[in-house]
Amino acid sequence: MYTEPQPRYREVSAFAQAPSRADFITKVYSHLLGAVLLFIVIEALLFTTGIANQIASILSVGRLGWLVVLGGFMLVGWIATRTAHTATSLGAQYAALGGYVLAEAIIFVPLLWMANASFPGAITAAAVVTAVGFTALTAVVIATRKDFSFLRGILCWGGIIALVFIGISAFTGFNLGNVFVVAMIAFAGAAVLYDTSNVLHHYPEDRYVGASLQLFASVALMFWYILQLFMRKN
Secondary structure (H helix, E strand, O other): OOOOOOOOOOOOOOOOOOHHHHHHHHHHHHHHHHHHHHHHHHHHHHHHOOHHHHHHHHHOOOHHHHHHHHHHHHHHHHHHHHHHHHOOOHHHHHHHHHHHHHHHHHHHHHHHHHHHHHOOOHHHHHHHHHHHHHHHHHHHHHHHOOOOOOHHHHHHHHHHHHHHHHHHHHHHOOOOHHHHHHHHHHHHHHHHHHHHHHHHHOOOOOOHHHHHHHHHHHHHHHHHHHHHHHHHHO
């Protein structure tokens, strides 16, 4: 669920006195909030119109079918991230962000449908824990002013290992268990630290849309596995 970490940008001081950097950070988090609200609106529309039931049945086509869907989603995520970080047109960047949020909303449907039907309260609890976790990790970066760029290599290799385990599970039916879920929550937390550090220190100030997309991807990944943990607990 997490898009590949981006190459390190040129060094800029997030805590410089220049108002432009503060404006950039404000834009990043306002766009992140907008992406989260758009995700909620899309999910509400899908469930209230009954489209979610159809999507859930289509995506629940067996392990191999789900692997194909996940592969397609990763491709969409790569294209959206690439566009948001390289396109010169602001409209193209917004289209990439909107397309990525839509793709996330669709791929979340089966999990949310199951949680809503069989695990009352799990969605709300997972959302609250995700918000608290994201806020705490963001506060760590701001308070310490530490550059977490060193996490890039860990995230790259961790992502590859996670995909290998997911592929094995899809083909063999092997249950990855709670240990894998907790490990992925920790992975998502590391991604939040890395992305927040990039926002404060490295992102060019004209790439606030791409930065918000990257943060949204990390938040979505964290929510995905925290919700699974609540469902497994119940």
